[in-house]
Amino acid sequence: MVRIELKNISKSFRRFKALKNISLEIKDKEYFIILGPTGAGKTTLLKIVTGLIKPDSGDIIFNGKKVTDKTSGERNLGFMFENYALFPHMNVVKNISYSGRVHARDSTQTQTLVEQVLMMTLLTGRNDAFPEELSGGMKQRVALCRALLNLEQTKLLILDEPLKALDAGLRMSLRRELLQMAKSKELNLTVIHVTNDEQEAMMVADRIAIMNEGKLIQIGTPHEIYYHPNNLFVANFMSEINYFEGICIKNKEPTWDIHKKSKQGDMFFAQIHEDSVPMPLDLGFEDMYAAFVREDIYHDINHGDEVLLVVRANHFKIRLGDRVKEKKNALLGKIIRRKFMGVFYRFEVLININGKKKIIVVTIPATSEVHNSFVENSEVTIYFPKELGIVFKHPGKEIINEIFKLE
Amino acid sequence: MPSIELVNVTKTFNDGKVLAVDNISLKIDDGDYVFLLGPTGCGKTTTLRMIAGLENPTKGKVLIGGKDVEGIPPEDRDMGFIFQHFEIFDHLTVWENVTFGLEMRGYNDDYIIEEAEKALNKVGLLDYVDEYPSIFGNPGLQKLGIARAIATGAKILIMDEPLGSLDPKVSKVFRHELRNLIKDLGLTAIHVTHNQEEALAIADKIIIMRSGQILQMGTPYELYENPNSIFVANFLGETNFLQGFVLKLLEDNKMNIWIRLGGPKIECINFNNKFNLDDNIVISFRYEDVYLFPLDYDFEGSPYDWTNMQNFRADLEASRFIGATKRFYLKLDNGDRFLSIKPGNFEESFTIGEEIIVGIHLNDIHVFKTPENLFNELSLT
Numbered sequence: 001m002v003r004i005e006l007k008n009i010s011k012s013f014r015r016f017k018a019l020k021n022i023s024l025e026i027k028d029k030e031y032f033i034i035l036g037p038t039g040a041g042k043t044t045l046l047k048i049v050t051g052l053i054k055p056d057s058g059d060i061i062f063n064g065k066k067v068t069d070k071t072s073g074e075r076n077l078g079f080m081f082e083n084y085a086l087f088p089h090m091n092v093v094k095n096i097s098y099s100g101r102v103h104a105r106d107s108t109q110t111q112t113l114v115e116q117v118l119m120m121t122l123l124t125g126r127n128d129a130f131p132e133e134l135s136g137g138m139k140q141r142v143a144l145c146r147a148l149l150n151l152e153q154t155k156l157l158i159l160d161e162p163l164k165a166l167d168a169g170l171r172m173s174l175r176r177e178l179l180q181m182a183k184s185k186e187l188n189l190t191v192i193h194v195t196n197d198e199q200e201a202m203m204v205a206d207r208i209a210i211m212n213e214g215k216l217i218q219i220g221t222p223h224e225i226y227y228h229p230n231n232l233f234v235a236n237f238m239s240e241i242n243y244f245e246g247i248c249i250k251n252k253e254p255t256w257d258i259h260k261k262s263k264q265g266d267m268f269f270a271q272i273h274e275d276s277v278p279m280p281l282d283l284g285f286e287d288m289y290a291a292f293v294r295e296d297i298y299h300d301i302n303h304g305d306e307v308l309l310v311v312r313a314n315h316f317k318i319r320l321g322d323r324v325k326e327k328k329n330a331l332l333g334k335i336i337r338r339k340f341m342g343v344f345y346r347f348e349v350l351i352n353i354n355g356k357k358k359i360i361v362v363t364i365p366a367t368s369e370v371h372n373s374f375v376e377n378s379e380v381t382i383y384f385p386k387e388l389g390i391v392f393k394h395p396g397k398e399i400i401n402e403i404f405k406l407e
Numbered sequence: 408m409p410s411i412e413l414v415n416v417t418k419t420f421n422d423g424k425v426l427a428v429d430n431i432s433l434k435i436d437d438g439d440y441v442f443l444l445g446p447t448g449c450g451k452t453t454t455l456r457m458i459a460g461l462e463n464p465t466k467g468k469v470l471i472g473g474k475d476v477e478g479i480p481p482e483d484r485d486m487g488f489i490f491q492h493f494e495i496f497d498h499l500t501v502w503e504n505v506t507f508g509l510e511m512r513g514y515n516d517d518y519i520i521e522e523a524e525k526a527l528n529k530v531g532l533l534d535y536v537d538e539y540p541s542i543f544g545n546p547g548l549q550k551l552g553i554a555r556a557i558a559t560g561a562k563i564l565i566m567d568e569p570l571g572s573l574d575p576k577v578s579k580v581f582r583h584e585l586r587n588l589i590k591d592l593g594l595t596a597i598h599v600t601h602n603q604e605e606a607l608a609i610a611d612k613i614i615i616m617r618s619g620q621i622l623q624m625g626t627p628y629e630l631y632e633n634p635n636s637i638f639v640a641n642f643l644g645e646t647n648f649l650q651g652f653v654l655k656l657l658e659d660n661k662m663n664i665w666i667r668l669g670g671p672k673i674e675c676i677n678f679n680n681k682f683n684l685d686d687n688i689v690i691s692f693r694y695e696d697v698y699l700f701p702l703d704y705d706f707e708g709s710p711y712d713w714t715n716m717q718n719f720r721a722d723l724e725a726s727r728f729i730g731a732t733k734r735f736y737l738k739l740d741n742g743d744r745f746l747s748i749k750p751g752n753f754e755e756s757f758t759i760g761e762e763i764i765v766g767i768h769l770n771d772i773h774v775f776k777t778p779e780n781l782f783n784e785l786s787l788t
Contacts, residue, residue: 037574167446168603172645176736197575202729226730226751237576239730314731314751337587340628342607342644343695343732343748346583361583363731365695365750371628388752 001028001063002156002190004049009058011044018044019055020214026192031182033201034194036211037237042194043160045211049192050158051075078147078157086131086142092118093127096145116186117145137170144178148187157182159193163200171200179204198238202226210234228294228390232308233403235390240313242360244353245394246283250303279391281309284353289329291389306394315388316362318347320373323381330383333360335376345370349382409472409485409562409595411435411458416467418453423465427453429619430467435612440589440596442606444642445616452567454616455599459565460484471563486563487556491571495540495548501527502536504551508559526558529592545573546581550588557592564589564596570605582609603643607631615639631693637775637784640691647694647745648785650777653677653686664688664774668741671719675772687777697747698766699723699735699755715769721745723757737765 004026011019019041026032034042047053049060051072059068067075086095097114118124123141131139140162147157162178163171182189182204195201201208202222210217210225210233218230229235232243279293279301291309293301301307324330333351336359344363351358362382364370374380411434418428428450435441443451456462457469460481469476476484488494496504505526509519527533530550540548549569556564569585570578586609589596600606606613607627614624615638623635627643634640641648654672655663662677675690682688698716700706706713721737724744728751735747735757747765749755757763778784 037576167601169642199575199729203727203734222730223728226728240580312731339583339586339609340607340626340631342604342627342631343693346608348583 002026003028003063004156004190004192005059005061006045006049007059007061009045009048009055009060011041011048011053011055017214019048022058022211022216024209024216024219026190029188029190031179031191031193031204031206033205033208034192034211035196035198035201035208035237036217037196039213040196040211041214042196042211046158046160046192046194050077076156078149086139088131091128091130092123092134092142095131095142096149098146113149114145117148136166137174140166140174141177144181148181155187155189157189157191159191161195162193163195164197175200175203202238210237212237227388229310232310232392232395232400235310235312235392236403240361240363242311242313242316243400244283244289244309244311246281246289246307246309248301248303248305248307248391249280249282249288250301279307281307281391283309285331287324287330289389290386291329291391292387293391297391297393301391301393308392308394308400310390310392311384311388312390313346313361313363314344316360316364316382316384318349318362318364318374319381319383321379321381327381327383329386329389330381331360332379332381335374335378335380338374338376340366340371342366345374347374347380349380351382410437410470411563411595411597412468412470412473413454413458414468414470416454416457416464416469418450418457418462419465426619428457428464431616431619431621432467433614433621433624435595435597437595438593440586440598440609440611442610442613443597443599443616444601444603444606444613445622446601446642449616450619451599451616455565455567455597458597459486459488484563485561486565487553487559487561489549489552489556489564489566489569491568495551497540499539500536501532501538501540501551504540505555505558508555512559522558523554526554529557530554530588544577546577546584549581549585553588553592557594562595564594566596566598568600569598570600570602578605579608585609607643613643615642634691634773637689637691637778637781640773640775641785645694645746645748646691647697648689648691648781649739649743649745650687650689650781653682653684653688656682656684661769664690666690666739666741666743668743670739670741670743673717673719673767673772674769675717675774676769678774682774682776689775689777689781691773691775692767692771694734694746694748696767696771697735697737697745698768699747699749699757700764700766701757702762702764704764713766716766717769717772718764718766720762721765723759723761723763725759726757737763 006022006024009019009022022045034045036042048055051070059066093114123138126138134142163174166174181187182191205222207219207221208225209219212233218225218234225234226238235241279291279298281289283289289309322332324332331351333349335347336350337348339346343366345366347362349360349362351360360382413431413433415430415432416428417430419426443454445451453462457464460476460479471484499507502523505523506519509522527536530553532550532554540551570582573581582605610627612624612626613630615622617638623630623639630639630643640646649666651664651666651670653662654665656677657663660677660680661674662682663672663674665672721739723735724738725736727734731751732748733751733753737747738744
């Protein structure tokens with residue numbers, strides 16, 4: 001069993017605060033992803049878990065026992081770092097069993113283990129190959145084998161950007177392999193895996209911890225993080241989004257159906273999920289808009305507060321022509337750019353808010369109907385289901401600019 | 408007009424011992440944003456360097472705007488260069504970075520100021536003229552690179568992995584901005600990458616190279632919908648492959664195939680009557696073209712037209728939500744595995760381990776002759 005707790009971990013390098021008071025718990029047999037942009041502090045956190053660096057303050061607890069002062073070797077982990085660190089002068093078997101020998105097991109036992117992991121990682125038959133003879137994907141798997149061999153006691157595998165250097169196609173297939181291996185009955189590992197690729201995170205994680213600028217921003221399942229992000233940073237990090245600035249309207253208790261008849265000042269109140277509440281919004285258009293929000297967010301926002309409505313590009317639906325009156329949460333616009341992207345089409349739709357122009361990005365599954373009918377310059381209605389709108393208290397212009405700045 | 412044409416171009420290194428580019432011909436139209444895509448060592452960078460004038464072809468011709476450019480150095484080919492590690496001068500301001508090239512060409516001050524302002528305005532950096540490039544992240548540096556290129560009159564942009572050093576998140580957003588900028592400026596652009604997703608997302612046309620040769624070129628849509636080889640089908644997008652053989656030839660250019668080891672029997676199109684009885688074949692179909700139905704689905708009573716839908720049973724091994732899409736991992740009785748992807752909010756009530764019905768439309772199945780070494784064709788290198 002492996003249960004890891006980090007309590008109030010902080011770490012500075014000179015004046016640079018790399019980690020700011022991080023607390024989290026990783027459960028036994030969990031595939032745990034640490035996700036964030038470059039410089040978020042992910043690798044530093046990983047090195048603290050493995051014991052390669054010591055935190056300035058806070059504690060690391062393995063299975064209820066404090067290991068803060070234990071060395072890396074005493075923590076019994078399997079590591080795999082981004083550059084694989086294979087020995088160029090050793091063949092595959094020697095590279096893999098090197099650490100096994102360090103741990104001074106008897107040699108037959110090591111050999112059986114080596115054969116087992118080679119089979120598991122589909123490397124059987126490559127025993128005598130040297131690293132330079134292997135493809136990127138194979139090297140990655142050799143490094144993984146070595147990490148797996150180190151596990152035995154703790155069954156904790158630590159991966160730092162394990163797939164970063166690989167081709168897109170290979171990366172996709174290896175993600176699946178990694179997950180399968182970690183969850184296999186023989187291994188059943190606890191994994192901590194650092195990445196800056198949100199797709200990779202979603203694909204393998206049981207839970208994701210999102211970090212930015214040394215802080216822990218949110219922990220949750222891929223589903224929670226995607227549908228209920230804590231803030232604009234998380235929402236934007238997980239996929240391409242659109243946002244609208246608006247005002248929360250909370251002074252009556254009408255239902256969705258009557259809002260089309262009445263004007264502003266309505267509120268929708270119907271419990272859909274236990275923890276989500278509809279939030280009526282005025283986005284500066286003629287109509288009212290609404291989105292279901294988490295209860296804590298609902299109570300945090302008052303009538304008249306400025307809010308942000310976030311809608312992911314893939315959560316918009318799109319119809320030809322002006323159908324604003326028929327649909328809820330609908331906007332009229334014109335396709336100014338379209339691009340086929342494989343599974344999806346990506347549209348840039350120009351809309352008009354009180355004379356101000358705004359470009360909305362909409363992605364929809366590519367079908368032949370879309371290919372033939374949704375051409376540039378078409379007039380379209382875009383709309384979103386209210387359970388897919390995400391609402392935050394307006395974080396201020398500066399934060400928005402910070403999140404969306406690309407320069 | 409800056410169209411680019413390669414006619415039977417070959418490039419060898421080490422006195423002919425290394426064949427980098429093997430007799431390729433291609434044409435890039437004026438204003439097209441074209442990707443050279445392929446695995447490491449496929450010859451894409453060498454091809455780019457020959458177009459740029461950084462290498463000379465061993466055989467064949469490079470034509471720019473219809474003119475043979477043999478002997479014309481890179482700086483006189485009206486091209487701008489954007490590389491992964493930008494050659495931006497850190498010690499010069501944004502303004503000086505752009506005017507430098509113009510000064511080197513000996514233009515007068517009025518002209519330099521006018522052109523530099525125009526160029527910086529077009530890429531949206533006019534507010535930053537007195538700043539040093541160090542304030543920018545990679546996207547800003549690329550815009551500066553483009554400004555520098557267009558200020559000197561470049562009509563062609565040569566880009567080698569320009570998005571390679573960006574964080575995945577930044578790259579996924581910025582690539583659309585890059586494309587829009589290039590299209591709005593009316594530039595002809597050639598972009599080399601090994602990232603398939605990037606090419607699909609922003610290219611007008613893609614040229615897929617492998618072992619020094621061109622495998623296929625066309626719009627992303629053409630290549631995606633009608634790959635001409637197993638390699639292309641596998642390289643671009645995500646595709647399932649199953650092996651089988653031709654069981655029976657049918658009328659109307661159709662045939663029955665049988666997936667190996669007692670897998671399902673499927674009807675597919677025998678394009679140009681290319682296949683004969685008992686031929687070993689590989690079929691490919693995109694993840695997103697795989698429909699999923701519960702075992703008790705009423706095909707007859709359904710409002711949809713399921714004619715030509717090929718149905719067979721499979722076990723649902725696992726599913727995975729990854730945001731915009733949801734992936735379903737399926738397994739046939741014979742042990743073959745394949746995937747289906749659906750939009751992330753796809754409603755289903757399947758349980759893991761359950762047997763379900765899988766449907767693929769006749770037109771979404773591509774058939775290839777089984778190559779000598781299938782593993783090689785699917786290796787992505």
